[in-house]
Amino acid sequence: MKNEMPSVTSTYFITLIKDYLQGRKTSQEIVAVTAGVIPLDSEPDEEETDITHQLSDAAREMNEHFYFDIVTHLSHAEDTTPTREGLLHHLEEYVAGHLTVQELLHWATWHNMDAGETTAGIFDNIAVEYFCLDFLPKFYQQLHADKYQRILDIFRVNIGDELKEKIAILLVLEKERQSFLFFLRDFVNQRKSSEDLDIYLMSKFGMDHKSFPYMEELTNGTELSAVLQKATLLP
Structure with missing residues (x-):
């Protein structure tokens, strides 16, 4: 041979x-x-x-x-x-x-x-690592074709911010979008502290509020619906 x-x-x-x-x-x-x-x-x-x-x-x-x-x-x-x-x-x-x-x-x-x-x-990419080792093994049974297409679109857009991509991947799931919105609303309305926010962000995205890329929007009065829209990276 x-x-x-x-x-x-x-x-x-x-x-x-x-x-x-x-x-x-x-x-x-x-x-x-x-x-x-x-x-x-x-x-x-x-x-x-x-x-x-x-x-x-x-x-x-x-x-x-x-x-x-x-x-x-x-x-x-x-x-x-x-x-x-x-x-x-x-x-x-x-x-x-x-x-x-x-x-x-x-x-x-x-x-x-x-x-x-x-x-x-x-x-060498946080978002790719998150999708491969965390998101997909945990949620693949809940994902339909449209969700995979959405994740593909997120990576195709390539906004140049891996933390934002990581957040957007999880927010593909409706229940996670609702959880995200409810928690941020409680934080803005001072029903949740910065420490509570850190616990939530760490458990969901592996980050604290100091590295959360939408912290400025939360503190400057931006409508939460706009924050959610921005975080999903939807056009």
Whole structure:
């Protein structure tokens, strides 16, 4: 096999695995681009046999050194987490019907899996990290196609403020919008203190009132309906 495909090296496998982990390619796209080069199963029998394991196994079968190169490289690589570009691509593929929700969930939450495997990867976008590791695992069963489309729109707009995007993602849910509005109303009407606001913001968004991006609106008399509209990033 090595004589038939001399151009295939460990770098080939590492690039494919990173393309998947970052989100530039879905698992089905990996299967498509490797067709005729390495045998991958688009519908593995076991859920645990994801595309990264298949690629690693194929590399080991081809050349044991390839496998060790992959393990060594990925264990120190920081660019192995979902990126903004990758999340956009996966959401687009899901909305278009090319991914199942389980495939989206599996890709997004890879770093949540307790399988004794890890990399040095660190998310470089707060909103992407929040969606992948917190929001999607918690709420995916409550999300319909229109909600995924709304989240896709939030990332497409790219307002340049990850904290605002993080807030807008949660406010896609009607019950969270109502909770948000009610709590802010109580705060404005002095039925809730700054400490209470901190507890709410920390539990929902991981921030206090000092980092809350709409604090100025709350203190300058802006109508709460306008604050909510702004916070949802609706046009």
